[in-house]
Amino acid sequence: STARAPVDADALRTRFVQQLSDMYRDEVPLYGDLVDIVRTVDASVLASRSLDPSSLPVRHSLERHGAIRLGTAQEMRQMARLFRIMGMHPVGYYDLQIVGFPLHGTAFRPVSERSLSANPFRVFTTVLRPCRIASPSVRQLAESILSKRQLFSPRLVELMAKAERTGLRSRACGGEDDDGNDGDEVEEFISESIKIFKWHSRSTVPLSTYLSLLREHPMVADIVCFPSAHINHLTPRTLDIDAVQDEMIRRGLPAKECIEGPPAGRKCEILLRQTSFRALQERVTFVEEKVERNGGCQGVDGTHTARFGEVEQRGAAVTKKGRELYDRLLMSAMRMKETAGRRMDEALRETFAEYPDDWETLRKDGLVFFRYRVRAKPAAAQLSLGGESGAAARMEDLIRAGVVECEPITYEDFLPFSAAGIFTSNLGGDGRKICKTGANGDTRAELEAVIGQPVLCETELYHGLQNASVEECERELGLKEI
Ligand code: OOG
Ligand code: NI
Numbered sequence: 406s407t408a409r410a411p412v413d414a415d416a417l418r419t420r421f422v423q424q425l426s427d428m429y430r431d432e433v434p435l436y437g438d439l440v441d442i443v444r445t446v447d448a449s450v451l452a453s454r455s456l457d458p459s460s461l462p463v464r465h466s467l468e469r470h471g472a473i474r475l476g477t478a479q480e481m482r483q484m485a486r487l488f489r490i491m492g493m494h495p496v497g498y499y500d501l502q503i504v505g506f507p508l509h510g511t512a513f514r515p516v517s518e519r520s521l522s523a524n525p526f527r528v529f530t531t532v533l534r535p536c537r538i539a540s541p542s543v544r545q546l547a548e549s550i551l552s553k554r555q556l557f558s559p560r561l562v563e564l565m566a567k568a569e570r571t572g573l574r575s576r577a578c579g580g581e582d583d584d585g586n587d588g589d590e591v592e593e594f595i596s597e598s599i600k601i602f603k604w605h606s607r608s609t610v611p612l613s614t615y616l617s618l619l620r621e622h623p624m625v626a627d628i629v630c631f632p633s634a635h636i637n638h639l640t641p642r643t644l645d646i647d648a649v650q651d652e653m654i655r656r657g658l659p660a661k662e663c664i665e666g667p668p669a670g671r672k673c674e675i676l677l678r679q680t681s682f683r684a685l686q687e688r689v690t691f692v693e694e695k696v697e698r699n700g701g702c703q704g705v706d707g708t709h710t711a712r713f714g715e716v717e718q719r720g721a722a723v724t725k726k727g728r729e730l731y732d733r734l735l736m737s738a739m740r741m742k743e744t745a746g747r748r749m750d751e752a753l754r755e756t757f758a759e760y761p762d763d764w765e766t767l768r769k770d771g772l773v774f775f776r777y778r779v780r781a782k783p784a785a786a787q788l789s790l791g792g793e794s795g796a797a798a799r800m801e802d803l804i805r806a807g808v809v810e811c812e813p814i815t816y817e818d819f820l821p822f823s824a825a826g827i828f829t830s831n832l833g834g835d836g837r838k839i840c841k842t843g844a845n846g847d848t849r850a851e852l853e854a855v856i857g858q859p860v861l862c863e864t865e866l867y868h869g870l871q872n873a874s875v876e877e878c879e880r881e882l883g884l885k886e887i
Pocket of ligand 2: 470471472529638640715827
């Protein structure tokens with residue numbers, strides 16, 4: 406019989422996010438409404454620019470990010486393996502202690518140009534840091550409950566090992582797999598994986614346990630009290646987040662008041678703008694206190710607030726210098742809000758007047774990363790080479806000569822303060838909770854030890870993409886040896 410070729414990571418990821426999106430739409434109908442709003446808004450943006458929907462890159466149609474919160478180092482390590490099989494790697498370090506949450510994490514996402522354009526699905530993944538839970542008894546309780554949880558089914562663990570060894574095969578490709586098996590491993594792998602992200606309205610603990618964890622910190626209750634690592638939101642990308650925000654309000658969705666990230670009204674979008682609708686109160690059945698004794702499992706009714714909807718607009722990836730400028734302007738807007746009682750959107754508009762807003766300046770000032778490509782190849786003799794001036798100046802010369810063109814590289818990551826704003830607007834109950842602080846140490850190294858691999862630096866990745874595109878131009882133009 407013919408051997409099947411293994412399914413590649415990009416195809417696995419695309420199938421996975423498709424099913425995840427279908428599941429979340431069933432679970433949270435408002436997510437479906439939000440996706441519909443985005444579709445309508447994007448269609449009218451394209452129409453207003455006289456563009457055909459097919460002019461959007463393929464990746465746009467199912468571009469999503471999600472978020473999960475894990476309980477233990479072991480869960481995080483296994484999750485990293487699962488994501489790696491789907492072509493997703495840990496990028497960027499986020500310490501949620503900045504908003505008083507006992508969590509830190511990273512984003513798992515594709516990193517190569519090819520994988521990103523196939524499907525850029527990313528998951529903001531945090532893990533509980535028990536050392537940041539203030540009450541020793543609550544910490545102990547959380548750890549003991551989590552030690553009994555098994556997110557990954559034995560079958561999934563088997564399939565993961567196989568994926569790492571030989572890859573997974575799909576029936577759609579015909580033939581048998583190398584065990585002479587005609588089952589569809591890919592389908593099984595995806596459905597077993599999806600189970601981890603599914604919502605369960607049945608808690609694994611009694612209501613009183615839930616309440617004591619909730620009193621300590623709502624995130625602790627959310628992480629500890631359920632049998633899965635339910636996805637807490639799934640975010641579509643839009644071309645016009647201001648229009649989506651207006652439409653959410655018009656339709657009566659419980660939208661967050663302000664959009665996180667750079668201010669509205671820029672010509673050159675940078676980084677990331679996000680808004681969300683608030684988490685909904687959902688019915689949950691808790692285990693009965695004396696469940697062993699009466700053997701029944703009728704449970705006790707309660708509620709939980711965790712899952713919400715979010716939408717984002719992505720702009721250009723900025724350099725280290727561009728990020729420093731962004732952070733400085735954001736900080737001064739935040740100060741204006743706190744000390745002068747200014748509205749955040751107005752404060753942002755004011756401080757961001759300092760952030761250049763045309764691509765040429767953003768490029769020449771080294772604030773944004775660009776992808777270069779040869780536009781028209783001239784005869785070799787026509788290329789004048791500013792010898793000593795280096796690659797950047799040479800690219801500027803080539804752009805001026807009409808030989809090379811460039812476009813900003815899309816930002817594929819997250820923003821800590823935006824994430825923090827999204828987190829805090831979705832706490833439910835009484836707002837901001839503070840976790841125990843302590844000597845901060847090297848928390849990034851702590852996370853890397855948990856994951857068992859280094860967390861990649863997003864700026865280095867963008868730099869790598871830019872450099873690769875410059876080298877490609879130089880090769881094509883025969884400038885490589887100069
Ligand atoms: C994650 C919040 C962060 C984003 O888009 O910044 C996030 C969470 O609530 O678990 O998803
Ligand atoms: Ni998000």
